[in-house]
Amino acid sequence: MTLPLRIGTRRSKLALAQSGMMQRAIGRALGIAEAEIETAVPLVEIVTTGDRVQDRRLMELGGKALFTKEIEEALLDGRIDIAIHSMKDVPAEQPEGLCIAAIPEREDARDAFISRDFDSFDALPFGARLGTASLRRQAQALALRPDLKVEMLRGNIDTRLRRAAEGDFDAILLAVSGMTRLGVTEHIREKLPLDAFLPAPGQGALAIQTRAEDIDAPWVAALNHAPTAVAVAAERGAMTALEGSCRTAVGAYAVIDGDTLRLTTEMLSPDGSARWRRAGELFQPTEADARALGEKLGAEVHAFAGDQEVDPASLDG
Numbered sequence: 102m103t104l105p106l107r108i109g110t111r112r113s114k115l116a117l118a119q120s121g122m123m124q125r126a127i128g129r130a131l132g133i134a135e136a137e138i139e140t141a142v143p144l145v146e147i148v149t150t151g152d153r154v155q156d157r158r159l160m161e162l163g164g165k166a167l168f169t170k171e172i173e174e175a176l177l178d179g180r181i182d183i184a185i186h187s188m189k190d191v192p193a194e195q196p197e198g199l200c201i202a203a204i205p206e207r208e209d210a211r212d213a214f215i216s217r218d219f220d221s222f223d224a225l226p227f228g229a230r231l232g233t234a235s236l237r238r239q240a241q242a243l244a245l246r247p248d249l250k251v252e253m254l255r256g257n258i259d260t261r262l263r264r265a266a267e268g269d270f271d272a273i274l275l276a277v278s279g280m281t282r283l284g285v286t287e288h289i290r291e292k293l294p295l296d297a298f299l300p301a302p303g304q305g306a307l308a309i310q311t312r313a314e315d316i317d318a319p320w321v322a323a324l325n326h327a328p329t330a331v332a333v334a335a336e337r338g339a340m341t342a343l344e345g346s347c348r349t350a351v352g353a354y355a356v357i358d359g360d361t362l363r364l365t366t367e368m369l370s371p372d373g374s375a376r377w378r379r380a381g382e383l384f385q386p387t388e389a390d391a392r393a394l395g396e397k398l399g400a401e402v403h404a405f406a407g408d409q410e411v412d413p414a415s416l417d418g
C-alpha cells in the first residue's frame with residue numbers, strides 16, 4: 102500500500118479522538134516514526150449530513166447511514182483510504198466495494214449514569230426526568246423504573262453533559278466508551294450493569310473501513326483484535342435478525358471467556374413493559390459461527406417480540 106494513507110473523519114470531537122487514536126496505531130503498525138505519522142497517515146475532515154442536522158430528529162431522516170454516507174463516497178472516490186466509525190453506528194450491510202477490514206480491541210461496553218444530583222440510577226426519585234435519544238436506553242430504564250419521565254436528548258457528548266450539569270435533566274445515559282475516548286469520565290456516577298442495560302450491538306468497539314481490495318493491507322492484521330471481532334460478529338448477527346435500528350429497542354452483548362463465546366440479545370417494547378431475551382454459547386467459534394448464533398438467537402427473539410418498531414411521529418420531540 103502506498104503512502105500517504107488518508108483517514109477520513111467526521112469533525113465531531115469523538116470522531117477526531119477515535120481517528121487520532123487509530124492514526125497513531127496504524128502509523129506504529131507500519132513502523133513509521135512518531136514525527137512522520139501526521140504526514141504519512143493524515144486525517145481528512147469530512148462533514149456528513151448527520152452532523153449538519155444534529156438538532157432534528159434523525160429517525161425521520163434516514164438513521165445511521167446519515168453519518169457514514171459522505172465518508173463512504175470519499176472512500177469509493179479514492180479521496181481517502183480509511184474511515185474509522187463507532188461500530189454501533191455502522192449499518193448491517195456494507196456498500197458495494199467497501200469492507201470492515203479490522204476491529205480493534207473493544208473499550209468498556211457499558212452505559213454510564215450521569216447526574217448532577219444523584220449518585221446512582223437506583224437513587225433517582227419518583228418521576229425523575231431521564232434524558233436520552235436512545236430507544237434502547239429508554240426501554241431498559243423504564244423496565245426497571247416505569248415512573249421515570251424519559252425526555253429526548255440529542256447533540257454531541259459535550260452538549261449532553263452540559264445539559265445534565267445545568268440540571269435540564271435529573272440524569273442522562275451515555276456510553277462509557279465515548280466518554281473515555283473524550284477524556285470526560287469524571288462525569289460518570291455509575292457504570293450500569295450489563296444485564297439490566299444490555300448494550301447496543303457493537304457498543305464500545307470501532308470499525309476500520311477500507312475499500313474491499315485493501316482488506317489484507319499490512320497494517321490491518323495488526324489492528325484487528327480477534328476476540329472483539331468474533332463478539333461483534335455475534336452481536337451484529339443478532340442486530341440483523343432483529344432488524345435493529347434507532348426505531349427499535351434492541352440490545353446485544355457478547356464476550357469471549359477463554360474459548361467460549363457467550364451472547365445475550367434482547368428486544369423491548371418502547372415503554373419497557375415487555376422484554377424478550379435469549380442467550381447462547383459457542384466453543385471456539387469463528388466469526389461466521391458467531392454471526393450464525395447471533396442470527397439464530399435474534400430470529401428467536403423476533404419471533405416472540407413481533408414488530409416493535411416505533412412510528413417516529415409518536416415520539417416526543
Ligand SMILES: NCc1[nH]cc(CCC(=O)O)c1CC(=O)O
Binds near residue numbers: 276305306
Ligand atoms: N449514537 C451516538 C454514539 N455512537 C457511538 C457513541 C460512543 C459509544 C461507542 O463507542 O459505542 C455514541 C455516543 C453514546 O452512545 O453515548
